[in-house]
Amino acid sequence: MIRALKLEWLKIKNYHTFWILLGLYALALIIICFGGMFLLEYLKNHGADFEGIDPTILPIYDFPDIWQNTTYLGSFLKILIAFIVIISITNDQTYNTLRQNIIDGISKKEYLLGKMLLIAALALFSTVLLFISGLINGSIYSHVQGGHYVLDELEFLFAYWYDIVIFCALAFFLSLIIKKAGFIIIALTLYSLMFEPILTMVFTEAPFLKGQIWASLAPFFPIHAINDLIPVPFPKYAFREIEDNVPLSALAISTVWFLVYIGGIVFILNRRDLKS
């Protein structure tokens, strides 16, 4: 395991593009994590109110709600980590180094393991960054303090990590099929941020499909499933009931997708002839 991870480490250690992209990602995540109060301030200054309540007193940074709030927002940035993964995989194909690595003596299984460990490590980096941001913001703004509140609902951090891992596994799979980094980046962005959300919204909301089976299909879509891992937390501030646990159904469906991606990757790695 360590051997496979070290191989990936040697590839990225001196790769400036990687570190710049990771730095930009970290910056974006920090802005999202720390930006909540500024956003509420902005809303207040522009006359917004939530059923008569001053937005700045909304307890968005209260423990333990902070975890669901920040993981929900932070997960929108997972596409940036996927870009890093896409570049790492397509590099190995355009430079033919995947083939050279295998010729030099790694197995395809080891290659898969190395890339998945890289993905897990990137997701962990993001999760730790988000956790630290949460601790800082929570200690400043939370109305309740103490270990019991802080450590409650940490399951959302796991869901956040898992969400990134599965999404990056999809990016890995697509990178093996399509091979062209620019093309995958555009296709994945459009699909995950636009095509699938709109399609599933049509399924659930369109008047002509109301009451039919279509709405119940939406949770099974690949992006929908991982997005469901962290339910939208904000309606609770308008006193609506929300799901404040990681839904088991979303966990099950996204795990199935995860296995599909891994299976697809194994299939392609085993089947494909690595000719230049």
Add this chain to the structure above:
Amino acid sequence: MKDILEIKGLSKNFGKVKAVTNLNLNIQQGQIYGILGPNGSGKTTTLGMILDVVAPTAGAYQWFGGMSPISARKQIGAILETPCFYPYLTAVQNLRITAHIKECSFDRIEEVLEQVGLAERKNDKFKTYSLGMKQRLSIAAALIANPPVLILDEPTNGLDPQGIAEIRTLIKEIAAAGKTILLASHLLDEVQKVCTHFCVLRQGVKLHEGSVNDILGETNEVEIAAADNEKLKATILKLDNIEAMSEENGLLILKTANGLTSDAINKYCFEQGLSLKRIVTRTNSLEQEFLKILEEK
């Protein structure tokens, strides 16, 4: 002799194209084995199969009498076609990756870079290298684990004459150290100069296999020339055991019979009062043999 590689009935089809058909090969320790064939004859596909990056349609191979393919590959230094490295990394950083995969010490890196003459450029990025330097780096990568077996696919491709000479010297040095080398090339001259054994592939079929020395024997043709070729011609006509004589570029080409040798011809001419300014027994070149083999089949 220990078997290094045994290939049995290996075939590969790409769709309808038969890239390699029922190939059998046996490579033994210490051989420098040339796989000779025109472009597209299945050389690289064959090497790809024995290195596990191309899945064979049929057949099997085994390394070192049946070692697991992954451990075997760690003991083989191989380059396939073009050099493949990370362009954004330096030579040293790239070789660290190779050394890590092959589980050998990073200390070897300096040594092999020295050996291929890249020591001065070791901290420059791969993308700044000329083709010749890239080629040399790939040989350095192949040498890094000090492997008993080297696989070189067109190792002098794209190099200038000096680079070609350097690489060939390097290959001979490596071979002198007792390593087994499998060399694929479409350059007949290269195989002739470097290899001990060779086979000829055409459209994925093995046409011939043998030792280079067996094929490169002396022929029964002798080239001679003197200051006065007319007089020489008249003199030679009187000599027995000359089957035929022709003239090429101011040289007389004699076809000899019954074991008439060049020194006998020399002696005869001298006795007749003629001194030769040139006398050479022609040898076969792999090129002639290669063309003969292709014609025959």
